[in-house]
Amino acid sequence: MKKAFVLLLALVMVMSLASPAFADSVTLNVVTSYGGDDGNRGNFEAAVKAYENSTGNKVNDGSATSNEEWKAKVLTDFETGSEPDVLFYFTNADAEPFISAGKVVSIDEIRAEYPDYATNMKSSMMAVAADGKQYSVPSSGYWENMFVNKAVLEDCGVAVPGPDYTWDQFLADCAVIKEAGYTPIACSLVEVPHYWFEFMVMNNGTVANHLDLPQNADDAVAEKWAAGLNDIKALYEAGFFPANTLTASDAETVELFNSGDAAFLIDGSWKVGYFTANAADLNDFAIAFVPGKGERSASEAIGGISMGYFITRKAWEDPAKREAAVAFVSQLTSDEVLSTFVTTEVTALVNGASPEGLNVLQQSAAEANGKITAIAGAVQDSLTAEARGDLFANVQNVVTGKMTAEEAVASAIALN
Amino acid sequence: MNSMIYKKKSPLLLFLVPAFAFLFVFLYYPFFQNIFNTFLKIGGLGRAPEGVNTPWYENYQRLLEDPYMRVAMKNTLILIICTVVFQVGIALILALLVDTIRVGAQFFRTVYFFPIVISATALGLMFNLIFLYKGGMVNQMLLSLGKLPVEIKPSGKMIVQWLDWKDQAHFLFTMLLPVMWQYVGFYFVILVTGLNNIPEDVYEAAALDGADGWKRTQFITLPLLRNVLCTCLVLAITGALKVFDLPWVMFGAGMPENRGWLTGTYMYDQTFNKMNVDYGSTIAVLIVVLGVVLSNIANRVFRPSEDL
Numbered sequence: 001m002k003k004a005f006v007l008l009l010a011l012v013m014v015m016s017l018a019s020p021a022f023a024d025s026v027t028l029n030v031v032t033s034y035g036g037d038d039g040n041r042g043n044f045e046a047a048v049k050a051y052e053n054s055t056g057n058k059v060n061d062g063s064a065t066s067n068e069e070w071k072a073k074v075l076t077d078f079e080t081g082s083e084p085d086v087l088f089y090f091t092n093a094d095a096e097p098f099i100s101a102g103k104v105v106s107i108d109e110i111r112a113e114y115p116d117y118a119t120n121m122k123s124s125m126m127a128v129a130a131d132g133k134q135y136s137v138p139s140s141g142y143w144e145n146m147f148v149n150k151a152v153l154e155d156c157g158v159a160v161p162g163p164d165y166t167w168d169q170f171l172a173d174c175a176v177i178k179e180a181g182y183t184p185i186a187c188s189l190v191e192v193p194h195y196w197f198e199f200m201v202m203n204n205g206t207v208a209n210h211l212d213l214p215q216n217a218d219d220a221v222a223e224k225w226a227a228g229l230n231d232i233k234a235l236y237e238a239g240f241f242p243a244n245t246l247t248a249s250d251a252e253t254v255e256l257f258n259s260g261d262a263a264f265l266i267d268g269s270w271k272v273g274y275f276t277a278n279a280a281d282l283n284d285f286a287i288a289f290v291p292g293k294g295e296r297s298a299s300e301a302i303g304g305i306s307m308g309y310f311i312t313r314k315a316w317e318d319p320a321k322r323e324a325a326v327a328f329v330s331q332l333t334s335d336e337v338l339s340t341f342v343t344t345e346v347t348a349l350v351n352g353a354s355p356e357g358l359n360v361l362q363q364s365a366a367e368a369n370g371k372i373t374a375i376a377g378a379v380q381d382s383l384t385a386e387a388r389g390d391l392f393a394n395v396q397n398v399v400t401g402k403m404t405a406e407e408a409v410a411s412a413i414a415l416n
Numbered sequence: 417m418n419s420m421i422y423k424k425k426s427p428l429l430l431f432l433v434p435a436f437a438f439l440f441v442f443l444y445y446p447f448f449q450n451i452f453n454t455f456l457k458i459g460g461l462g463r464a465p466e467g468v469n470t471p472w473y474e475n476y477q478r479l480l481e482d483p484y485m486r487v488a489m490k491n492t493l494i495l496i497i498c499t500v501v502f503q504v505g506i507a508l509i510l511a512l513l514v515d516t517i518r519v520g521a522q523f524f525r526t527v528y529f530f531p532i533v534i535s536a537t538a539l540g541l542m543f544n545l546i547f548l549y550k551g552g553m554v555n556q557m558l559l560s561l562g563k564l565p566v567e568i569k570p571s572g573k574m575i576v577q578w579l580d581w582k583d584q585a586h587f588l589f590t591m592l593l594p595v596m597w598q599y600v601g602f603y604f605v606i607l608v609t610g611l612n613n614i615p616e617d618v619y620e621a622a623a624l625d626g627a628d629g630w631k632r633t634q635f636i637t638l639p640l641l642r643n644v645l646c647t648c649l650v651l652a653i654t655g656a657l658k659v660f661d662l663p664w665v666m667f668g669a670g671m672p673e674n675r676g677w678l679t680g681t682y683m684y685d686q687t688f689n690k691m692n693v694d695y696g697s698t699i700a701v702l703i704v705v706l707g708v709v710l711s712n713i714a715n716r717v718f719r720p721s722e723d724l
Contacts (some may be wrong), residue, residue, distance in 0.1 A: 072689050079462025097460070155571060181569040190671060244549045247582035247672045252549060261550070386459075386691050396673055 026324040027058040028315070031074060032088035033307065036065030037251070039273015040140075043340045044332075051331050057324045067191075068389050075385065078103050085315035085325050091127030091136045091308045092381040099129045104310040106133040114326050120335055125305060125348035136308025137333045140269075140353075141346035143303035144195060144378070145368060147265040147275075149257055151284040156180040156263070161288040163299035163371045167203065170291035174240045177263045184240040186253040186262035193232065193395040195266040198302050198378050200228035203293035207300040210376040213383070217410035229398050229405035231293075236399035246396050266290060269303075269345045272361055282360050287368040297373060304377040305348060309333060344369055387416035447704075450697045458693035465694075475698035484670065485699070488677035492657065495592060495678065496710070499656040502596045504648050507603035512633060514604075515611045525608060529601040536598070540665025543594040547581035547666075555579055582667065587676050591663050598662065599655070603648045610644030611637065646718035653714045657707050660684065679703050 034044035041063075048059050062084060064070050071094055077083045078098040087104070089095055098104055107126070110117045118126070118137040126134045148160055158173045174184035187196060202210050204227040214222035235241060242253055242262065257265045258278060265271075275285055289298035309329040315321040331337060335351055342353040344365040358366060380388050391412035397403035455472045456465035469475060479485055514524045531539070546553045555578050558564050565577040581590045614637065622628075622636050638645075660680035667676045669685050677685075679699060687696030 069689060072691065076461045076688065079460055081462070155573075180571055181567070181573040181575040191668075243578075244580045244583070247580055247587075248549060256550065389689055393669065400673060402673070 025056050025058065026320050027060055028086060028321065028324050028328055029060045029062065029084040030086045030088075030328070031062040031064075031077075031084040033063065033066035033070065034088070035063035037274050038063075038065065039270045039276070040341050041273075043337075047332055047337045047340070050337075051328055054331070055324065055327055057328075059328070068385070068392070071385060072389075083312050083314060085312055085318075085321055086328055087310045087312060088139065088307060089136075089310060090306055090381065091138070092306060092377075093384060094381065095135070095310070096130055098310075099131070099135055103313050104135050105313055105316045106135050107137070108133065110311065110316075110326060117326060117330065118333065120350055121333070121348045122350055127305070127308060136310050137329055138305045138308040138348040139333060140338060140341045141303065141305035141348075142269045143301060143345060143365075143369060143372075143375070144198065144266060144268045145301050145365075146288045146290045147257070147267055147271065148286050148288045149260060149263050149265075149284055150286050151260055151281075152177065152182050152263040156182065158263070160286055161291065161298065163289050163297070163373075165289050165291045165298040167291045167293035171238075173263075174235075174238065178239060183242050183256060183262040184264060185235065185242075186257035186265040187241055187245060188248045188250045188253045189232070189236065189241060189245045189399060190247065190396050192250045193392050194378070194380050195268075196232050196235075197228060197392070197395070198380065199266060199290045200231045201225055201379060202228075202300065202302070202376065203231065203291075203296050204228050206295045207374040207376045211379050211382060213379070213416070214409060214413050217406065217413055222406070222409050222413065225409045226405035229395065229408060232395065233399045233401075233405065246400070260284070269343075269365065272343060272365055275361055276359055279361075285361050285364070287361070287365040289368065289371075299371055299373040301372050301375055302378050303346070303372075303375045305346060306377065306381060383412070384416050387412045390415050450700055453694055453697040454701055456694050458697075460691045461687070461693055463693075469694065475695050478695065479698055479702060484674055484677050484682060487670075487675055488679045488682040488699075491588070491591075491677060492679045492706075494588065495595065495659060496653055496656040498592050498596060499599075499652045500649060502592075503599050504603050504645070504652050506596070507600050507607055507648070508645070510600070510604050511607035511611055512637065514608060515637075525605065528604045531598045532601050534598075536661035537665050539594055539598055540662045543590075543662075544666055547590050549578050549580055549582075552578075552581070554581065582672055584672050584675055587667065587672050591667060591676060594662055594666070595659055599652075603652065606648055606651075607641065607644060610641050614640045649718045650711055650714045654707050654711045657703055657710070679706070 030048075032044065034041050038044075044063070045061075048061060051057070052059055064073075071090070074083075074087065074089060075094075075097055078101070083098070083103060095104075107118055121137060123134070126138055127136055129135055146161065150160060153160060156173075156177045158176055161170070161173075177184040187193070189196075201224060205212075205221075205224045209221075212221045214225060216222065236245070242248055242256060245253070253262070254265065254267070254271070254274070256262045258275065272287075276282065279285060290301070292298040292300070309332060311325045311329060315325040335349055335353070338347055338349060339353045339355055343355050343358055343362040347353045355362075380391075383391070391408060394403055394408040394411060398405050398408050453465075454475050455468055457467055457469050458465050471477070510524075510528055514521050514528075517524075547555075549555070555564065558579060559566075559576060564579065567575040567577075569575060580586065618636055618640070619632065622632055627635060658680060659678060663676070663678055664681050664684065667681070669689065670677045670681070679702065683696050683699040683703065686692045686699060
């Protein structure tokens with residue numbers, strides 16, 4: 001009996017030594033924005049599972065919904081030394097604090113040891129930091145445009161907006177929709193005013209100068225921003241936003257749109273997945289165009305690639321985690337995995353993505369994107385977190401008349 | 417015998433020093449560092465200070481001029497008053513009622529204490545659903561009772577004017593109710609324990625003298641419960657100053673229209689969202705000062721009787 005036990009123990013020990021998956025198992029701490037109701041949450045979780053199964057490593061998934069609070073938390077984690085091993089984050093000015101602090105590793109440094117790292121990406125489409133280096137491997141891009149509830153529009157006798165949709169037509173349509181008892185625009189001005197801000201700023205300028213930042217409170221860009229805020233105020237005063245737009249969450253107003261009580265919603269490509277999962281009838285929804293004003297045509301939109309995977313210095317300098325982190329990013333940004341994330345979004349893949357089986361809403365998005373004539377990134381991404389937080393927190397003060405649009409812009413500029 | 421045990425004092429240090437060191441590192445050092453930070457310019461947690469503010473008392477000056485800080489102070493004082501009146505008041509009534517029943521007392525103790533064990537975040541999400549604008553529990557009840565205006569459009573669409581429980585007219589009620597509800601059970605348990613400590617023979621003697629019902633409560637129970645009540649009031653006042661999680665989950669950054677700030681939520685927003693670490697530190701100092709001052713006042717006003 002004793003001999004048999006010793007033999008069994010020896011067998012277990014030999015087997016555990018022979019199993020590299022267990023012997024080399026590493027736990028990676030990963031933070032991404034694929035949490036909450038992100039349309040790609042399921043795809044991300046499936047990709048993580050596949051990585052765990054193929055490598056034997058474990059992933060501590062700290063994903064959450066991307067908003068200003070999440071961005072602040074990520075930056076705080078870097079500043080307090082509790083950053084993750086791999087981070088999926090914005091590649092613009094938001095990333096500069098931890099890039100300039102040397103807390104993430106550049107692509108060149110990684111390629112010195114892993115020459116094949118991110119070679120499936122077009123270098124020209126990878127974000128370049130202020131120091132001229134590339135740090136992140138891009139995932140799928142994004143677009144922002146107008147979602148419409150076709151059932152509501154039909155009930156009100158309003159046509160689905162086309163690429164030549166004008167601001168005056170939009171105001172007239174909103175009045176008709178309101179009169180019919182529906183909410184024209186689903187938007188929480190207290191939580192996500194930035195979608196409307198971007199398009200209203202572009203409506204008072206052009207797609208070419210959309211990314212210009214105001215240098216002082218009196219320059220032309222500041223005037224353009226103030227005019228955009230005043231357009232939002234005009235919509236608020238006309239009663240086109242939900243009655244509780246200053247107290248509602250984004251989730252509440254999206255649900256208002258989803259349940260057939262609101263007609264228009266400006267949101268991003270990530271919301272397609274939400275409606276695919278939650279709409280009672282996907283045929284009721286379509287992707288249309290944000291009304292154009294002045295020099296901007298409705299066929300000009302917001303979009304680009306704004307996020308990517310960073311490997312932190314902490315993980316890179318940990319011999320146990322270095323290879324696991326590189327393998328994780330490589331697998332999550334492979335052609336096969338990215339093709340599951342993409343439906344209608346742009347990617348930086350050299351070979352392009354090959355999405356399959358588009359549903360009716362994704363097909364609608366593809367058709368709308370086919371009619372887009374020009375695209376610009378979101379100008380808010382060039383602001384510091386402090387300036388952006390201040391600007392969007394003051395939208396409610398502007399629409400209620402507690403502050404002028406000019407004062408709100410000046411306040412944000414002072415913090416940038 | 418006891419004096420022999422404690423004759424050699426040095427071993428006591430072995431037990432006292434670790435606790436003191438822990439408190440020094442994790443409480444007193446950060447506290448004094450926090451006061452120092454209020455005079456510096458710090459643009460993010462963990463970031464090195466960019467220098468001393470000009471003037472050095474800039475944050476304290478801003479504290480006096482900041483309109484949102486005034487809002488936060490006003491709301492926090494309302495919260496303190498409501499805590500004393502409703503949390504301790506309702507807990508006292510419930511404790512007196514439960515103390516008088518013979519069957520089911522344990523059941524009620526468990527039921528009233530239960531909200532304490534639920535996390536504030538979960539409670540916040542639950543009350544968000546209860547007070548939801550469209551289709552929330554309260555609004556659905558009001559609709560079924562015919563208390564909400566309803567309009568039928570020519571197209572046949574029914575338009576309900578839902579009540580916004582988070583607007584300027586209702587936000588205080590919506591914010592305070594869950595906070596009151598959550599902690600009633602805490603004071604209830606303390607007061608029930610206090611009631612159980614009142615000797616039964618005092619009641620028997622009072623009964624012989626003809627005191628029962630309200631007279632028994634007025635002349636026996638409440639005076640003998642005075643010290644426990646004083647403890648509850650001090651705990652309630654200092655506890656109200658620290659309320660943060662539940663209002664934050666329900667109202668976030670000052671909703672509605674910057675009228676919903678509390679000192680705790682405003683400090684958090686300034687520190688973690690606005691990255692004004694030095695100003696957040698200044699608000700934290702104010703919270704500590706308020707806590708010390710108010711608990712001292714409460715201790716003096718509700719001084720426990722030495723006769724009991």
